[in-house]
Amino acid sequence: MLMCTKLVALACKLSSTMDYAQTLFDRVQHKDAFVWNTLIRGYANVGSCQRAIIHYRSMHHSGLLPDNYTFPSVIRSCAGIKVGVDSNTSLTNSLIALYGKCGNLDTARALFDVMVVKNLVSWNAMISAYRDHGRAFDALNFFSTMKHKGVRPNSLTFTAVLSACRHAGLVDEGRKHFESMIKDYSIVPGIEKFASMVDLHGRACRLTEAYRFIEMMPVQEDASVWGALLGSCRTYDDF
Template identity: 40%
Template structure:
């Protein structure tokens, strides 16, 4: 178009914007967006969704704010992206404000919007509000039900997960692979070994869903948490997708709790060979060997990491308190209340240990 001197009209410019945004080229999409003489809801939605899909949620929310300031009224597609962004960032106040705008403008949320809204409330630890949105949703489908089930699963509400799953079946909805993954994860956290086995078999037997690597990994986690490492190892050996790193990674994590050194070494070898491009694999392996006091192996892994010039990005978490988002980076003491936070962590560790929990305590008790 540029070489031939063809001048696109407004419709074609929007199509170009969508092309670049969906292709993940947000730099060019931004250039195309700035060239638009008239920016309609479609143009704004394209930019918001593009940034959210590229895990640049803050930029997506910035575009949403600019869209509101321009005087345009968001539609269902806008809110679906905004709620996803708020869920990823766990910014409850922003999500509530967007929910209020949706209600104020009398926009009826469709299945996609309501599912994103349910997910947002659950990821912001507002279980009551998430369930309320679900109950008020008129057009429920498997996605809506799965958002509810996954939400309860994220908070370890095993009873609620299984109750909702049974209600879903009773009302005539067929679960999908994501639904079963949430249920298996809940069984893992609840120590429900037999139930986990039954749900895993039911996937194929009752619903014709072929388990994928994450489902096998969830079963390994169920068996591993119950201390059945030999059974977990046999399960992995006979898994049709055993050449996937997530399965061996699950077994490796299980070995840190109850495993033997022999099984751990086998799991580590397979995980290392399959997860070739992930810097984090070195950390996982180092921690696993440290569990068994294999310090020579720990030193060898860390030396190899340095020789390759590889460096793992520090992990971080965040929380919103009184409309302010606080970030916490691994190994950094930048927060203004760092001293008080570590004192609280130390106290919590001691309380858990005194209650009978024995895990990895990085902060020593008094």
């Protein structure tokens, strides 16, 4: 396998030998990320952008997760074809989410910005990426822009928004979004969102208000909700 992988890498260096590289690649029985990345990069380098993207999808379907060596070739390929990024919104959304999880927010944002058609999943992916990496204000600004552009948030959007408020200690803003979620978008909050509100108020030493959210819950509270309140009580010695 090692020898075959090396031959694939050599054959990928020239456009005239890419067909041979493909033949060698097909003979590799147990394909790892390295050999996939080698072939994808080879097609991207010689301008066979469609083939690079097709192999990216095949890699994903095989159960192997793309890594930081995969994405640059895929992005170049998307940029290299007319239908590119915007013809496959789901592919771009996946890339944004993966880059976001890796903490490469600049690349995630660059992908988002080149999309002509952005759907709710695109916006949610960026809001969640900013939230996950401590950039709460960027997440909330993105949320505001999303609404301004007429994109209607869903339950997942508000989960990320409330979490961003919680981590940034924005109690009043978090409460405003929680109330707007119910009043303006008819979204019924579940345990996760109530737990966020309990934790948000608890962290700010507003324990009475935190407890009121538990009393408001239309569903049976669970350990996560009580744990959020008790954790705050311990912090402020209020038992």
